[in-house]
Each structure stands twice: as C-alpha cells, then as structure tokens.
Amino acid sequence: MTIITGMRMNPEVVDWARRRFLAAAAIGIAAAGTIRLFSLRPASAADANEIRPFRVDIPETELTDLRRRAAATRWPERETVDDQSQGIQLEKIRPLVEYWAAGYDWRKAEAKLNAQPQFMTEIDGLDIHFIHVRSKHQNALPVIVTHGWPGSVFENLKAIGPLTDPTAHGGRAEDAFDVVIPSMPGFGFSGKPANTGWGTDRIARAWAELMRRLGYASYVAQGGDWGSPISSAMARLAPEGLLGIHINLPAVVPPEIAAALAINGPAPDGLSEKERTAFETLAAGAKMGSRSYATMMGTRPQTIGYAISDSPAGLAAWMLGHPGFTRWTYDDSDPEKSRDEVLDDITLYWLTNSAASSARLYWEYGGGRSPVFAAGEMTSEIALPVAITVFPGENYQAPETWARRAYRNLSYFHEVDKGGHFAAWEEPELFAVELRAAFRPLRHPI
Structure with missing residues (x-):
C-alpha cells in the first residue's frame, strides 16, 4: 500500500462554504424522515478518496418512537436467583429503561458527538464514519483508536482531550497525539456490509487506508475488545507507516491453556500464581456463560437481531449482559458509569438500527471464538512492537509471562490499579497516561 510521505493535511479538510452547502442538502434528507448525515456519495471514481464532513441530527419522530416503545415494555417476572x-x-434493568422512556435526553449525547470534528469517507465500497481531532502541538503522533461491542465511539470521547492536549492533563507537549476514532463497519453511523467478508483483517486494511487518506506517513494503533484483534491484525499485516500497537485485551492465552479450557479440564501443571489465577478466571467465566452473547451472535446473528432491533428493553438487556458492564452502577453515584453514559451508547445502537449489523462481526470472526487465544490471533506472526496495559476490572488479568510468550516484540507491559474492560471510557486520564508511556519510544517527527 502506498503511503503519502512527509505530508500533513490542512486542518480544514473541506472549506466552510462547501460545508454549508452540504448542510442544506442534509436538511432536505432529514425532512424525508431519515437521520441527517452530512455526507453525499462521491459522484465519480475521481472522488473516491473524498472526505466529507458529517453531523448528526436525529429527527424528533425517531426519539418519540423510542420513548413510546420503552414505556410499553412487557416485563417478565424477576429471576429466581x-x-x-x-x-x-x-431490579437493575427496569429502572434504567423507565428512565430511558421518561427522563433521558439524547440531544445531550448528540451534542457530545457534534462537538467533535466528524467525517465520512468511502473505503472498499463502504461508508466509514470517523472522528478526527488534531492536536495543537507540533509533531503529534497519529493514533487510530478502535472501539468494541457493546461499545461505540462514545467509549473513547473522554480520552480525546488528554491525548490531544496533554499539557492540560498533566502531560508534556511532546506526548501529544492526533486522534482518529472510526466507527467499525456495521456499527453506529458507518455503513452496513451487504455481503460477507468484513472480518478483522479487512477492517485492519480499511483502517490503514483511512490513515493513508488522512495523509499520515507514520502512526500507531490502539484497541480494546474488538479493537484488540483489529489492532493486532494491523500489526500482523504491517501496512507501511504503522509503527506499533497498544492493546488492553491481549491475545496471550497459550495453546495448552486454551485446550484445557475447551474441555473444562484442570489447569496444567507448573503454572505460576498469576497464570493459575488467569486460568481459573477464564474457566469460571466459561462455566457461567460469560460469553453466551458471543456464541449467539457468532452463530445466529440474524435470529437475535430480530429481537434486539425491535425492543429497546431487549437491546439494553442484551448489551448490558456483557461482562464488561458487570461492575457498572447505572446511577449518578458514579458519573463515569452513570445511566446517561450507558444510555448514550445503547441509544446510538437503537437509532442507527445497528444491533444486527454489529452482531455479524462475531459471525465473521468464527462462531464466537474468544479473541484472547494467542494461536487464533496468530500473534507469533506479529513483528511490530506491541504494548499492553492490564486493567484490574478486565475480564481476565493477562500474565506478563504469557504476554512475552505470545508477542516476540513486547515493548511495554504495565498493570494499573483501576479501570476495566472499557478503559478509555472508565479511566480516560489513566488511559492517556498509558498510551503516552507505551508509544514514547516510537515517536519521531511526522
């Protein structure tokens, strides 16, 4: 893949006159009862690399319908355990849905998105939505940050400030990043694949093309949840310009551990205390059905899609069943995990009708297999530097011994004392500190 070298795009990707023209065109689209998207399909092959400004303005009729459906939920009896x-x-889901119907304000969430520079571009025949924030500091290191499921671009918004403006958040100017946050295919405002083949490798290639299109000669990648296998695929494919990756759900589980877990067998002999703890955590999760959602979406995404596309309460329950949300309160006692924060994310899935299209990524990945197994992610083929941060609230604690065995060029490994599966969402300041430290050795003038 050819990379444009020595080039930084003008921060004004499009002129403001054209932006106003597109805005006027989008208003006409909204009148027809669709989401107002400041994006028009390129008119010719010559415009295929076009980057178009994007803005969200959901019609009020869509919000009224959502509130009506949530208020009309037919609830089952409580669980028997x-x-x-x-x-x-x-007792946890019902108050949240009732608030969704009567008190939640999507317009505040919409304003969070529209406060960021958003764009759309077509890659490999599919529209890709992304946020792109350039740092005010010179020689900022570009980073592409990939969200997961049941997350979205919302999970990374709070990290934008600490990453792009480190001097306002206890860091140094030379630690600044330019931040690119795309919505994965089938998620949020990105296009929905109409055919098979949009797995992690194809997304990795699309992300490399996106960074090329933005004019970045050198960059790094970061991801947790789905962002981890996608970033790992980028490192394995090693597109020109990619310097290294940082992940917070690493694929370090060795083959013999994976084999024992597959048959619910005992832990192999000779494990260290940390390795045994990791094994027991993974084994207990399997017995509890912690990845049952992945099994269903990995085998029958269309079937579950009918239910969670039709019922707001069903969608909320399905998404909040993810183990990453286990410790979340969904109340205002913890603003990082409040009901509004949670509903911003769930409502984005609802309004874009992306419950089924996002689920298909699990099917593409292969029947709900776990992304933490080293062999499945072909980590032995990754030569680029790999950095790992282990957050205590993650689904399992990756031992450093396994990490060094999985990644031959492990450049950074650090265990922190707070944060969970949605690291950038839960602890944005700490998340930024980790990325600064992890990528510091890879920096050079762009």
Whole structure:
C-alpha cells in the first residue's frame, strides 16, 4: 500500500462554504424522515478518496418512537436467583429503561458527538464514519483508536482531550497525539456490509487506508475488545507507516491453556500464581456463560437481531449482559458509569438500527471464538512492537509471562490499579497516561 510521505493535511479538510452547502442538502434528507448525515456519495471514481464532513441530527419522530416503545415494555417476572447467573437482573434493568422512556435526553449525547470534528469517507465500497481531532502541538503522533461491542465511539470521547492536549492533563507537549476514532463497519453511523467478508483483517486494511487518506506517513494503533484483534491484525499485516500497537485485551492465552479450557479440564501443571489465577478466571467465566452473547451472535446473528432491533428493553438487556458492564452502577453515584453514559451508547445502537449489523462481526470472526487465544490471533506472526496495559476490572488479568510468550516484540507491559474492560471510557486520564508511556519510544517527527 502506498503511503503519502512527509505530508500533513490542512486542518480544514473541506472549506466552510462547501460545508454549508452540504448542510442544506442534509436538511432536505432529514425532512424525508431519515437521520441527517452530512455526507453525499462521491459522484465519480475521481472522488473516491473524498472526505466529507458529517453531523448528526436525529429527527424528533425517531426519539418519540423510542420513548413510546420503552414505556410499553412487557416485563417478565424477576429471576429466581440473587445473582446475574440467569442474566441481567430485573431490579437493575427496569429502572434504567423507565428512565430511558421518561427522563433521558439524547440531544445531550448528540451534542457530545457534534462537538467533535466528524467525517465520512468511502473505503472498499463502504461508508466509514470517523472522528478526527488534531492536536495543537507540533509533531503529534497519529493514533487510530478502535472501539468494541457493546461499545461505540462514545467509549473513547473522554480520552480525546488528554491525548490531544496533554499539557492540560498533566502531560508534556511532546506526548501529544492526533486522534482518529472510526466507527467499525456495521456499527453506529458507518455503513452496513451487504455481503460477507468484513472480518478483522479487512477492517485492519480499511483502517490503514483511512490513515493513508488522512495523509499520515507514520502512526500507531490502539484497541480494546474488538479493537484488540483489529489492532493486532494491523500489526500482523504491517501496512507501511504503522509503527506499533497498544492493546488492553491481549491475545496471550497459550495453546495448552486454551485446550484445557475447551474441555473444562484442570489447569496444567507448573503454572505460576498469576497464570493459575488467569486460568481459573477464564474457566469460571466459561462455566457461567460469560460469553453466551458471543456464541449467539457468532452463530445466529440474524435470529437475535430480530429481537434486539425491535425492543429497546431487549437491546439494553442484551448489551448490558456483557461482562464488561458487570461492575457498572447505572446511577449518578458514579458519573463515569452513570445511566446517561450507558444510555448514550445503547441509544446510538437503537437509532442507527445497528444491533444486527454489529452482531455479524462475531459471525465473521468464527462462531464466537474468544479473541484472547494467542494461536487464533496468530500473534507469533506479529513483528511490530506491541504494548499492553492490564486493567484490574478486565475480564481476565493477562500474565506478563504469557504476554512475552505470545508477542516476540513486547515493548511495554504495565498493570494499573483501576479501570476495566472499557478503559478509555472508565479511566480516560489513566488511559492517556498509558498510551503516552507505551508509544514514547516510537515517536519521531511526522
């Protein structure tokens, strides 16, 4: 893949006169009852690399319909156990959905998105939505940050400030990043694949093309959840310009551990204390059905898609059943995990009707297999530098011994004392600190 070298695009990707013209055109689209998207399909092959400004303005009729559906939820009886072994508990989900119907304000979430520079561009026949924020500091290192499921671009918004403006957040100017946050295919405002083949390798190639199109000669990649296998695929494919990756859900589980887990067998002999703890955590999660959502979406995404595309309460329960949300309160006692924060994310899935299209990524990945197995991610083929941060609230704690075995060029490994599966969402300042430290050795003038 050819990379444009020694080039930084003008921060004004398009002139403001053209922006106003597109805005006027988008208003006409909205009148027809669709989401107002400041994007028009390129008119010719010559415009295939066009980057178009994008803005969100959901018609009020869509929000009214959502509130009506949420208010009309038919609830089942409560679970027969006092834990989450049967799924998300009624006493936790019902107040959230009732607030969704009567108190939640999507316009505040919409304003969060529209406060960021958003764009759309067509890559490999599919529209890709992305946020692109340039640092005010010279020689900022470009980073492409990939979200996961049931996350979205919302999970990375709070990290933009600490990454692009480190001097305002306890960092140094030379630690600044330019930040690119795309919505994965089938997620959010990105296009929905109409055919098969949009797996992690294809997304990795699309991300490399996006960074090329933005004019970046050198860059790094970061991801947790789905962002981890996608970033790992980028490192394995090693497109020109990619310097290294940082992941916070690493694929370090060795083959013999994976084999024991597959048959619910005992832990192999000779494990260290940390390795045994990791094994027991993964084994317990399997017995509890922690990845049952992945199994369903990995085998029958269309079937579950009918239910979660039709019921707001069903969608919320399905998404909040993810183990990454286990410790979340969904109340205002913890603003990082409040009901509004949670509903911003869920509402984005609802309004873009992307419950089924996002689920298909699990099918593409292969029947719901786990992304933490080293062999499945072909980590032995990765030669680029790999940095790992282990957050204590993650689904399992990756041992450093396994990490060094999986990644031959492990450049950074650090265990921190707070944060969970949605690291950038839960601890944006700490997340930024980790990226600064992880990528510091890779920096050079762009």
